[in-house]
Amino acid sequence: MFFMPVKYNEPLFRPPAEAYSAIIQLTLGCSYNKCAFCEMYKSKKFTVRSLEDVKKDIAALSDYYSGVKKVFLADGDAMVLSASKLLGVLEEINSGFGRLQRISSYALPSNILSKTADELKLLRKSGLKLIYVGIESGYDGLLRLVNKGETYKSTVDGIKKAHDAGIETSVMILNGLGGKKYSADHAVNSAKLINEINPKFLSTLTLSFPFGENHYVNNFGGTYQQQTVVELMEELKLFISSLDVKNVIFRSNHVSNNLNLAGILSADKENIIKIIDEKIANTPVDSFPVSSDIL
Numbered sequence: 001m002f003f004m005p006v007k008y009n010e011p012l013f014r015p016p017a018e019a020y021s022a023i024i025q026l027t028l029g030c031s032y033n034k035c036a037f038c039e040m041y042k043s044k045k046f047t048v049r050s051l052e053d054v055k056k057d058i059a060a061l062s063d064y065y066s067g068v069k070k071v072f073l074a075d076g077d078a079m080v081l082s083a084s085k086l087l088g089v090l091e092e093i094n095s096g097f098g099r100l101q102r103i104s105s106y107a108l109p110s111n112i113l114s115k116t117a118d119e120l121k122l123l124r125k126s127g128l129k130l131i132y133v134g135i136e137s138g139y140d141g142l143l144r145l146v147n148k149g150e151t152y153k154s155t156v157d158g159i160k161k162a163h164d165a166g167i168e169t170s171v172m173i174l175n176g177l178g179g180k181k182y183s184a185d186h187a188v189n190s191a192k193l194i195n196e197i198n199p200k201f202l203s204t205l206t207l208s209f210p211f212g213e214n215h216y217v218n219n220f221g222g223t224y225q226q227q228t229v230v231e232l233m234e235e236l237k238l239f240i241s242s243l244d245v246k247n248v249i250f251r252s253n254h255v256s257n258n259l260n261l262a263g264i265l266s267a268d269k270e271n272i273i274k275i276i277d278e279k280i281a282n283t284p285v286d287s288f289p290v291s292s293d294i295l
């Protein structure tokens with residue numbers, strides 16, 4: 001067991017790219033916490049931590065992680081805090097840690113939109129260079145069925161506003177989110193949204209059922225029928241082939257995925273589609289994902 005200089009409120013999640021970052025919990029849980037497919041913070045009541053406690057963590061972590069280059073702000077959506085609170089924390093982080101490459105956070109589009117353009121520029125100037133946005137889908141009908149609380153428009157507007165302030169984005173699309181019925185609309189509209197925003201990083205995860213498929217079916221606002229691996233791959237192929245973006249770093253290497261993919265889009269599009277086609281050709285048509293019950 002690793003020694004940690006602060007006592008984290010568990011469970012603690014961070015993106016894979018933040019594996020070597022110092023993690024500072026500004027809030028606990030998720031301010032929204034109602035998405036049908038997400039169980040990450042169901043055990044937590046959303047709480048804003050006091051600046052005093054956050055300052056203590058910054059002092060302890062900056063001592064412990066001498067030379068660390070990145071800081072990640074947890075939990076689910078630290079961007080829910082007002083710009084003035086965030087700026088106060090960023091100031092503490094910068095004076096405690098010294099030279100950092102970047103500070104990053106998960107963010108909901110609505111919480112980016114609640115900041116003014118000038119506030120976002122100030123946050124960027126204070127080191128907030130990257131935000132992770134779980135877009136999940138670009139199809140409004142499906143976003144409603146999973147109770148995402150965001151729309152195609154709010155997502156595009158929020159992300160463009162961040163980009164205009166110089167903040168880069170890493171965005172996620174959830175393969176299989178709508179099951180068989182909504183698969184094509186999900187793939188095509190998600191690609192359309194990605195084409196509009198051209199993020200720096202794009203990843204796909206696959207829907208999984210940590211509390212069982214029935215739990216998801218009961219939370220889903222429509223008819224959900226689980227897709228086979230081949231159907232999930234067909235959906236992914238339709239999504240990738242509908243993309244028209246420039247220099248987007250694409251990764252599909254989460255434990256939930258049936259196939260590991262990586263490349264730069266759109267340059268590597270044909271190669272990625274070829275790998276998906278091979279997977280489709282070599283998979284029995286009636287097989288379901290083995291990872292369907294993992295988080």
Ligand code: SF4
Binds near residue numbers: 031033035041
């Ligand atoms: S997907 Fe994001 S916004 Fe939705 S409940 Fe989970 S952490 Fe909160």
